[in-house]
Amino acid sequence: MNKQCACKSIPEDELKRIKDELPDSDTIESLGEFFKVFGDPTRLKLLYFLSQYELCVADLARLSEMEQSAVSHQLKILRLHRLTKQRRDGTMIYYSLNDNHVREVFDVALEHIEEIG
Amino acid sequence: MNKQCACKSIPEDELKRIKDELPDSDTIESLGEFFKVFGDPTRLKLLYFLSQYELCVADLARLSEMEQSAVSHQLKILRLHRLTKQRRDGTMIYYSLNDNHVREVFDVALEHIEEIG
DNA sequence: TTAGTATATGAACATATATTCATATACATG
DNA sequence: CATGTATATGAATATATGTTCATATACTAA
Numbered sequence: 001m002n003k004q005c006a007c008k009s010i011p012e013d014e015l016k017r018i019k020d021e022l023p024d025s026d027t028i029e030s031l032g033e034f035f036k037v038f039g040d041p042t043r044l045k046l047l048y049f050l051s052q053y054e055l056c057v058a059d060l061a062r063l064s065e066m067e068q069s070a071v072s073h074q075l076k077i078l079r080l081h082r083l084t085k086q087r088r089d090g091t092m093i094y095y096s097l098n099d100n101h102v103r104e105v106f107d108v109a110l111e112h113i114e115e116i117g
Numbered sequence: 118m119n120k121q122c123a124c125k126s127i128p129e130d131e132l133k134r135i136k137d138e139l140p141d142s143d144t145i146e147s148l149g150e151f152f153k154v155f156g157d158p159t160r161l162k163l164l165y166f167l168s169q170y171e172l173c174v175a176d177l178a179r180l181s182e183m184e185q186s187a188v189s190h191q192l193k194i195l196r197l198h199r200l201t202k203q204r205r206d207g208t209m210i211y212y213s214l215n216d217n218h219v220r221e222v223f224d225v226a227l228e229h230i231e232e233i234g
Numbered sequence: 235t236t237a238g239t240a241t242a243t244g245a246a247c248a249t250a251t252a253t254t255c256a257t258a259t260a261c262a263t264g
Numbered sequence: 265c266a267t268g269t270a271t272a273t274g275a276a277t278a279t280a281t282g283t284t285c286a287t288a289t290a291c292t293a294a
Contacts, residue, residue, distance in 0.1 A: 184253080263267085
């Protein structure tokens, strides 16, 4: 009838020590936000294309086969997370990657996919 | 009044070529799934603890300050994505990481967080 | 200024997802 | 076998998130 589990495979004071090693909750939140950006296939496609070329919104829409509005919404997310940068040329806005980590993250994840299936 | 954008900053046939370079949609989906797992702070905590120690469910619950049920639900997700392995010892089940990529992914992401803020 | 084009954005809607609660399962022990 | 403990899971709920539609903004050119 005891609600508290009593397994205590690790002593209470060591649990406290392990807990203290955890990065602070802001860092954890930021990490989560970062990965969430990569957690959507449409954003992954955009990131992939941008990892290869500097592209305007309309071309990104054609490449990803998404509506312009949907692309803009997703680009906003990438922008806010500083994963992309952009420059204006007349009425068009060209996006490109702002972060070399994107490719690294891709590569590690791909290794996982390939090994595990 | 033209709905189709006409910017065509990249010619149509090259667009096709770029499109073909995109990893197939199964790979994209898998990548998205992989990152989605990392996109939740509670799972990140669990993964972090498991990156340091082999731990039973009850200890993970205490460390992460989550209910046992919530931990089990999240562990199921980690298991299904083959990020963790487990062994039974009596009534307890010990979880540990199944994948050295987890730490690598963490590290690259942390670099990004630290640089970009 | 007016019309046209490329991009951005707010609101609405549909879907996905994390947590909780209750309960089931698996193992240990008397 | 019956009881207790550790973990797993289904259903319900609340929240988050992606897309669409309509429209706004920013720029260009006549």
